[in-house]
Amino acid sequence: MNIGEVSKNTGLPAKTIRYYEDIGFVTPARGDNGYRSFSEKDQHKLVFLGRARGLGFSIEDCRTLLALYEDQGRASADVKRVAQKNLTEIDRKIADLQAMRGTLSHLVANCAGDGRPDCPILEDLGRS
Amino acid sequence: MNIGEVSKNTGLPAKTIRYYEDIGFVTPARGDNGYRSFSEKDQHKLVFLGRARGLGFSIEDCRTLLALYEDQGRASADVKRVAQKNLTEIDRKIADLQAMRGTLSHLVANCAGDGRPDCPILEDLGRS
DNA sequence: CATAAAGGTTCCAGTCACAGGAGGGTCAAG
DNA sequence: CTTGACCCTCCTGTGACTGGAACCTTTATG
Structure with missing residues (x-):
């Protein structure tokens, strides 16, 4: 998926998604044209982050929560x-x-x- | 009055007072040593601003309010x-x-x- | 086929209201 | 004379993006 579709699906602005990549929240693959190519998992992470931000968690708290989310032994x-x-x-x-x-x-x-x-x-x- | 005393009297950090000068809220006189020399009126303005900020007014709203405060014909x-x-x-x-x-x-x-x-x-x- | 619109890319600057710190000058007390 | 408390300016950083410039790629249309 391109960034535009992910933006539509998650409700996050494309700018925000690029920013989230910058700070290491997601690392989408890249196509031959240089375009970001998001997996379902990437998108799911972004939905998670959007919800967490919506509940007022800071970016650093989101980082912690995302790590816990992915840690089955938490x-x-x-x-x-x-x-x-x-x-x-x-x-x-x-x-x-x-x-x-x-x-x-x-x-x-x-x-x-x-x-x-x-x-x-x-x-x-x-x-x- | 030097900035330290004004800071104590108003409860505003010296940093904030300097910032308020930068953005034109107050224009204290200067002594020969370069130190700011605040008048009672300067201090009163700063108290006003501190209260307005404490009520959640933005800096731009404070600017408007201060202008109205000083305009007898408002x-x-x-x-x-x-x-x-x-x-x-x-x-x-x-x-x-x-x-x-x-x-x-x-x-x-x-x-x-x-x-x-x-x-x-x-x-x-x-x-x- | 040419072109134009829509979408993608990077990078830099701006937001708001200060706070922190470097690197220095000045003043009062002992 | 020195020490410590003030004061100065200037630059950078904060949080979480947002806006815009300059450019490239894809898709739709005449």
């Missing part, structure tokens, strides 16, 4: 630890955003949003 | 629009993270996390 504890760490990080990000949201929505609600210059949003940002 | 509608856009963006990010969290917490909860290789997390990522 311990599920190793997988769980990586996932748990990511989950904790996601919770932290959510909490940060909720805090921002709390303050910001309050300020927005109290701003008249008309032609006058008085604005509680700027007052809050500039309070001494 | 319309609060302009401020509100910027803030509302940021709020919408924050909500989108929260929703994305909540979706990840939902899937991931479910998978983590179902993973034994022991020495055996069977793992619902990898099974989900690798499903065909």
Whole structure:
């Protein structure tokens, strides 16, 4: 398969797939014309990576997860630890955003949003 | 004031303050020794910026907000629009993270996390 | 058969908002 | 006089791609 078809099948942009090759996630064969030639296995790996990224795993975590995926002798504890760490990080990000949201929505609600210059949003940002 | 004191007062790293000068947020005077010399007003701007960044506004939005802050003839509608856009963006990010969290917490909860290789997390990522 | 569109290739630069570090100058205390 | 704490500029790196230039190959069409 050429990169375009794999892109369509996996939902990953061709640019991203080339990048994933660069960083060693896949090593597709090459045709006589220099075009990448992806196997089913390559494509399957890319689907795996797309899902892992979609769950917020970093590239380095994806590398770990992919290695575990291909290691039949893995311990599920190793997988769980990586996932748990990511989950904790996601919770932290959510909490940060909720805090921002709390303050910001309050300020927005109290701003008249008309032609006058008085604005509680700027007052809050500039309070001494 | 030297950059160190301003850093302490504002909570912003000196590196960040220099960066904010680079991008035109502040233009502190310079002493004969080449050191930056910050006025109260410079410091106040930096506090403003630190708060705005803390509420998730992008650098470009901060630029807009700072300009509005210093424009006595502003319309609060302009401020509100910027803030509302940021709020919408924050909500989108929260929703994305909540979706990840939902899937991931479910998978983590179902993973034994022991020495055996069977793992619902990898099974989900690798499903065909 | 010529050509044009669509797809492929590499390589370099840009994104965002800084952080780290090298290599140096300046200032206050002992 | 030296030591250590500041300060300066300039360059590079971060994460995970994305955009674009310049070029080659394949496929469809007149």
